[in-house]
Amino acid sequence: IGNFVVDGAEGATHGGPPILQDDLGLPTLHALARTVRYLEQAGAKDDVSIIASGGLVTPGHFLKALALGADAVYIGTIALLATLHTQMLKAAPVEPAVQVALYTGRYSEDFDVDQGAQSLANFLRSCVREMELAVYALGKTAFRQLERSDLCSVDPEIARMCGIDYAAFPPDRQPFGPDGARAAGNGVAARRPGAGAGADGVPVGSAAGPDQDHHR
Template sequence: MFESFYRRLTGDVVDKVTNMKNIKAPTMVDNFNWMHILGIGERAKKGLPLYEPLGATINFRGFETLMLVPAQMYNLPLGENEVVNTRVTLGKKAARPLSIEIPIMISAMAYGPSVHKGIKIAQARAATAVGTATNSGEGGFLSEERRYADRYIVQYNRAKWNNRTEQLRQADMIEIRIGQGASVGDGFRIPADQIDDELREYLGLEPGQDAVMPNTFPEITQRGDWKQMVDNLREITEGVPIAVKFGAGDIERDLETALEAGVDVVVIDGAQGNTAGSLQTTINHFGVPLLYALVRAERYLQEAGARDRVSLVACGGFRDAGDILKAMALGVDAVYMGYATIVAMTYSQFSRLKPGTSPMEMVLYEGDQKGKFNIDEGAENLTRYLQALAEEMVLAARALGKDDLAQINRDDLVALDPEVASITGTRLAYLN
């Protein structure tokens, strides 16, 4: 009796398994994952373009196929007490260059359209503690952030939010924000009914007025207008570096335009760059991944004879010291870190959230758990994180036999596959 039941049961299972419609799920088909399914459902439900936070869900080729070459016998490593210079100067030819003690800066995050004030204050305090700069983001100048930030970068934005002359003059660098990895060629609108009194006052809006970030700078109607903008900002700020930030795309022609405008610093954001909220299509399907982009940018600046006067900053997906060192070996002067700083600030505070709550509810301006963010704890966490990265870079530099991070170059890298070797101009690891 038992054997008969067992045969019948296993037979039913086999019949169902061999019928593919019972077991072949959508997630098994051509990378058709749950993100795609949920995106389809959201569009079907609302009939509106899909907006998402954070960065791309595509795994772009990164720095993992590059390895650093240690100094051992032919080249000797440095002793454990040898001093390694980590200081970087951005905009060396500017009247008032910006010097930072480590080649890591805190990326732009706007107060209001993105994060709440506690996040900005914690970032500013951590940046000051390690001797680096923090960036205002598209919201523009924030007085509380300036109070805590020893080195402060103000974004010049398309809506001119908090970009008044007296505010710009308090900046240590101006960054003209044209685009970023996850948000290129697009603006945004915050409906008036979603803007509280504090944010309305900060953005200089009238009651009932939407907060609108245009797609473009209204005053830029032709290519030559960029130079006038740069010249005006340089005059207003009495010579601080003027940077331009754009999402990697038409890299060489954008750089040609930037050089014509006379910028001191170029910030290039790879397709991995994050956002508080952007169109899903631009997040996943626009731009050039950072590894490709920074190589092209550095090569163009070299060929244009501008490398000695224009600093190159990269951002988009940096997580650890190894990736930063590899980017510096490929020619960047410094990097921005964004989402990693959020994780560092908040990782010890997630336990205050109810199970199933998104951690971003503690970070975003509209997050309903932002009151649970502890500024002191966040600042201390981020300070330790940045200190750890800086110390790891010093230890790595000694292992490379370098007493200055700026000495690290392509000769200190090998590529694990021919494509990356071709892209980066580095040696193949399996050839001598």
């Protein structure tokens, strides 16, 4: 069908109305998770290429987006910063760095395009190398092999929303299913003030057995 761009609320918007920047849109993580889930449920995931963007600045961010179901990412602010690199000093400390990059910037004529292109290329190559290292550490050989099962979160709500493992439970006792629904027989353990917790997250001294639900 084509490409579907998920441009999260963290994305920079130069010159946009403040209300659009401050009060509309979803965070990239939430928007990406919802998009992937909808397309999977509609049976259309393989027909659409999902491109994620908005606040993605590190190789780790890029990898997590791919593992969550994005087919690619695009970047903006971090690419600009990488392009400027040491050329930021041509404006600092008198003016902000963008005065070097903008066509109408006070120091735009001092910007070395070739040097900027080389700096950006170096950044992109280093990102790819770091991403490759992480993929190899997972025992895989290609970015396309990444999947949600490679991820986990220490936040139960993020785990539920994204359909990934919650780090407090082993893989075979996850409290949520891939669709975010609570798995039968499991739950996120509540912890009383001052009470210790067992290895599986069940509060010490609780009368509940291992198969009984514990809710916040």
